Amino acid sequence: MVPADHPLGGHSLYGVYAVQMAPSTSVLQHSYLQLAQQVRRDIAQQRYAPGERLPSVRALAAAQGVSVATVVRCYRHLEALGAVQARHKSGIYVAGPAAARVAPDTSNDMGTLGPQAGAQSKPPPVEFDRLVSLEHRMTELYSLTTQQPLQWGLHLANASPAWYPTDALARIAQRLLRSQPEMLGAYPTGSGLPALRTELAGWMATYGLDLQPEELLVTNGSTEALNVALRAVTRPGDAVVVESPVYFGLLQMLGNLGLRAIELPCTPGEGMSLEALEYALEHQSGVRAVVAMPNFQNPLGHVMPDRNKRRLLRLVEQHDLALIEDDVFGDLSHTPQRPQPVKAWDRHGRVIYCGSSSKSLAPAFRLGWTSGGRWHARMESLKLSTSLAAPWLEQAVMAEFMRSGELQVHLRRLRERLTQTTPRATDAVRKYFPAGTRVHSPAGGWWLWLELPHPVDTLALLRQSVAQGIAFTPGALFSTTAKYASHLRLNTARPWTRELEQAVRQLGQLATRAQ
């Protein structure tokens, strides 16, 4: 219980701004709003419980150093919003739970650090019967996974933060900030920092891509690269071929761009079925592009064999399509061999290549890159009018990290770790999940894709596991259809410990009970 004369938040925003702004600006007319904002925040954070009495007008005015009139305006404003109730001759009270609750954050954050999200208000109940569309499934999933304290976020898209060279990157950033702080005061080059594009071109040449720095465009993650690529080659109403199962972010993107997804099955050893592709291209109209991850597909983790890559390219050429190649896991092979992207065989500018540092180097950098072939100029214009430029610092740090040769060293270590963890995770699944569970062992990347032997709603399973602090990605997200309802995806890029093995065991037990 907070006493009625307790000042409203000693280090509140209000205190900081009101004091500093008073002398030089005439903004005090709004101080009641700032005060109201602070009171609402205190209510949301349960410093004042529903039904509790708030400080008196005089007490609050004295505590905050504002006029009585300001507090009266503040309380009137909150009353109009339904956040507080004035009771005759008694005082101001926090309204009942329904009225006082701040709207929950329904943003569908991918791969957030669990603890950050813990500051939210209580999680709303997830209504699984309302999960009709993919967008709903995503929104509900992420409110579920971000509003509970999770010990094992095996749904996240990044490797363990300890597996990234964050200290080395931070040191480079510090050096650059010391030597060139003035760079923060200028607009970065729209198509990307020249030094980074030079390093990327050199890097990509090591796996068969002959691209000049001018043929690269730096983007805000590969998400922006894919988005700009799709906008360059399609118009709303067009159809786009994708792999099935497929990364749900792509399905959401297609929906948001008004594009139809044609989901073609993948064969583990072969990737997207090219027979199915040929059939679809002959029988479907309005297809403009194929989006594929030939290297370490998400979630299957397979590599398309080179002969299939070449055949895919020929099909794309014959049908006058664009191939948008998502190679974000390409550097994370479990063998010493870095597979070539389809782009390596592209002689006619049909392939739009998309890469990213988010998986391999630094998720928080949000740096991606793309080379758009015959659509490159169009993509540059679209990128410019979508977000102008990527931030300078991350680009400069990554360029320097690559220039020093450290990327190669880091990737070797990361690949070794993945190569060690994956079989242990696979073994644990075989040991603890129901007999007959199919687990697809990846050739690269960090996903395990599981199919349970009997029909089980893995969305419902997730609800149970989240209550035990363990999250995964339910199969329902990997298609617009319901065909992966009994599947689930696990992130294995975590140090393999007894505790993690125990978590997989718990998950397996929940799955067994659900059968």
Added chain:
Amino acid sequence: MVPADHPLGGHSLYGVYAVQMAPSTSVLQHSYLQLAQQVRRDIAQQRYAPGERLPSVRALAAAQGVSVATVVRCYRHLEALGAVQARHKSGIYVAGPAAARVAPDTSNDMGTLGPQAGAQSKPPPVEFDRLVSLEHRMTELYSLTTQQPLQWGLHLANASPAWYPTDALARIAQRLLRSQPEMLGAYPTGSGLPALRTELAGWMATYGLDLQPEELLVTNGSTEALNVALRAVTRPGDAVVVESPVYFGLLQMLGNLGLRAIELPCTPGEGMSLEALEYALEHQSGVRAVVAMPNFQNPLGHVMPDRNKRRLLRLVEQHDLALIEDDVFGDLSHTPQRPQPVKAWDRHGRVIYCGSSSKSLAPAFRLGWTSGGRWHARMESLKLSTSLAAPWLEQAVMAEFMRSGELQVHLRRLRERLTQTTPRATDAVRKYFPAGTRVHSPAGGWWLWLELPHPVDTLALLRQSVAQGIAFTPGALFSTTAKYASHLRLNTARPWTRELEQAVRQLGQLATRAQ
């Protein structure tokens, strides 16, 4: 002249990668491509002139520590590309200028640091008769201004880098990187760092916006905010009302989204003509949104009076539209009064508010924010599928800078500087430009908008001034029509020196001669 046995670039990329990658990966099959890339770069940078003999196969192999076969493959590859010519019994020569020239970078960078762009190859001639569309005008303008060494980039969108608190920001960044380097290894929250959203909500409350942190979305600059806002409220083919003259980036964005721009005249003291707006809304179909900068419009610098802001909001409500309010210059008043955004009167969620740190704090951060009213959830989804999240570091630095109260101090200083520079720049224009030149003195921000007294093609004028190291933005960019052909925009956010006064004088003399 480089001797024929000169090694190809001692610190070339090739050297770094080939040495480091050889032991652990089987990528050497591609080393001829890396070598070819280095040779092409050397040619582009004129280390080898057109027609010059390149190192012999043996000399290059020895210098680079690669096999003769690799060099042969490299030269064959370059020959196939037309970059080199093999002459019988003589050797390998750089091809003639046409074949050897690397494609010029046609990206239309806004506000790049001049020197960075200096590394490009020679500027191609600008063909003004080809500047038929806005897109062409922009592309040509930016190849003109980025491919010459400019002493006075008065076309740039940022204030003088020295006017930003870059050292303070760099210190905060260093502190955060020391204490939380692990944050680089995690995905940032999709809708924005909670700490930044909290600071922004508190800040915005000081000028009349009552928004909770959850009602804000952090974007990659206000460009992304505008883009996502437009996509949330329109479909291709719809019409959008804009001010005239208008920021050309917005016109490009509308074109890229398949939207029609309805350009309505602005009156200096009043902003967008609401009479014209009423007329347009009665006679035009398919209008879905109004995009406006009521505070310190770009390029006019005026403020729309509060009564007009309220009337604009009523019109938007009556016609069931969205008002997308671009407030990026709002903090840069030349008086102590920070004008309220229209959003402050919005009770029905009709206003999508867009702000940015790019003008006021740090152009290289690429941080913007938006509050989307009734379209907010839709915008969150679109933002997520456009670029997932903004980088962590810049968000954390800005939050900390705001929390410490330094933003207020910095802005006061920046406003003082603008208030001092603007009248001096205005006086210089009156003194040195042709008599009858109309100059519009701004109430905030840093643009001077000039109209020359007699018809002059300011695009042609730019061509002349760039040859003297001075750039501005020609009026032709501020409309899809030709009505501002005799106008130009100058950035005055530079320390006022005798040299700058001299540059304005030179520009005035060129304009006088062109009359």
